[in-house]
Amino acid sequence: xxQLVESGGGLVQPGxxxxxxxxxxxxxxxxxxxxxxxxxxxxxxxxxSVIYSGGSTYYADSVxxxxxxxxxxxxxxxxxxxNSLRAEDTAVxxxxxxxxxxxxxxxxxxxxxxxxxxx
Amino acid sequence: DxxxxxxxxxxxxxxxxxxxxxxxxxxxxxxxLAWYQQKPGKAPKLLIYKASSLESGVSSRFSGSGxxxxxxxxxxxxxxxxxxxxxxxxxxxYPWTFGQGTKVEIK
Numbered sequence: 001x002x003q004l005v006e007s008g009g010g011l012v013q014p015g016x017x018x019x020x021x022x023x024x025x026x027x028x029x030x031x032x033x034x035x036x037x038x039x040x041x042x043x044x045x046x047x048x049s050v051i052y053s054g055g056s057t058y059y060a061d062s063v064x065x066x067x068x069x070x071x072x073x074x075x076x077x078x079x080x081x082x083n084s085l086r087a088e089d090t091a092v093x094x095x096x097x098x099x100x101x102x103x104x105x106x107x108x109x110x111x112x113x114x115x116x117x118x119x
Numbered sequence: 120d121x122x123x124x125x126x127x128x129x130x131x132x133x134x135x136x137x138x139x140x141x142x143x144x145x146x147x148x149x150x151x152l153a154w155y156q157q158k159p160g161k162a163p164k165l166l167i168y169k170a171s172s173l174e175s176g177v178s179s180r181f182s183g184s185g186x187x188x189x190x191x192x193x194x195x196x197x198x199x200x201x202x203x204x205x206x207x208x209x210x211x212x213y214p215w216t217f218g219q220g221t222k223v224e225i226k
Contacts, residue, residue, distance in 0.1 A: 037163075045155070045163065045206050047215040060214045061120070094162055104210035105153040107174065109162035 002026035002108050004095050009113030016085050016117070022078040022095030022110055030073045033098035035106060036080050038091035038115075048093070049080065053101040062088075085117045121145050121209050125218035131226040138194040140221045142207035147187045151211035154183055154192045157220075158203045166205075167192065197223070 008020040020036070036048040049059045049069040057069050068081040078095050092114050096106035122145040132138050142152065150170040155163035165174045167183035170190055180195040194201055202225055207218040 044220045045157075045208070045217045047208070047217065050215070058213045096163075103168075104151065104215070105165060105168035105208075106155075106163075107165045107168075109164075112162055 002097075004097065004108055004110035006093065006095055006110040006113040009093065009115045011116045011118065012085055013119050014086060014117055017081070017083045018085065018115060020080040020082065020093055020095075020113055020115070022080075024076045024078065024097070027097070028073075029071050029076050029078050029097070031101060033101065033104060034069075034071065034078045035096045035098070036069060036078075037094045037096055037106070037109075038089075039094070039112075040088070040091045043091075046091075051078070082115070085115075087117050089115060090117045091115060120214055121148060121212060121216055123207055123209055123216050123218040125205075125207060125221045127221060128219065129222045129224060131224045132197050133226045134197055134199060136197045136226075138197050138201075138223060140192045140205055140207075140223075142185075142190040142192070142218050144188045144190075144209055144211075148209045148211035150186050151209055152183075152185070152190050153208050153210065154181075155206045155208065156201075156203045157206065163206065194223075 003025045005023045035050045051069045066084045070079045092112040094112045096109045099107045124143045152170045154167040157163045171183045204220045204222045
């Protein structure tokens with residue numbers, strides 16, 4: 001079964017750091033485009049970042065320079081390193097995969113992990 | 120950045136109604152558009168990709184159309200399970216952007 005399970009969310013102070021993980025099963029993260037999408041409380045969806053199968057990465061302007069997407073092929077896990085966190089980064093963070101390399105839509109999503117940035 | 124504007128923001132409908140949601144892009148995105156359904160507390164679910172391709176396992180009462188800057192999601196006969204929020208997303212260029220969402224409520 002294809003599955004994504006996020007972890008690593010929690011409460012962090014403004015200016016702090018957090019690393020989110022997304023463990024994949026049933027497929028190989030290095031073979032697919034993998035994304036992070038977030039949703040602030042009561043708000044809509046916001047795309048955050050993507051990593052291509054070839055390793056190229058792209059970010060939303062709101063997180064550029066503060067967040068880093070990466071993957072560990074040996075662990076079949078996607079990561080999002082979040083630094084210099086702000087209150088506006090408070091959200092549920094979802095990881096999602098594209099069905100094949102070159103596709104950009106997201107057919108499998110994790111259940112989400114909650115990040116709260118507050119003092 | 121490409122802005123995606125959905126209309127309406129909220130829609131009240133009854134079971135059996137035909138529902139149409141519109142998504143407009145601020146510039147041409149070809150057919151690089153997806154539609155997602157989200158229920159409270161749940162992850163989004165892919166319905167449509169490449170503007171009009173139905174995701175495997177999704178009911179055929181959902182359909183998508185359009186290209187360029189104007190797109191629609193149609194639910195041919197609204198069912199109780201369809202009451203949810205719907206989002207369009209463009210993936211023509213970075214940053215990939217979502218519409219603000221359309222909440223489909225029970226009338």
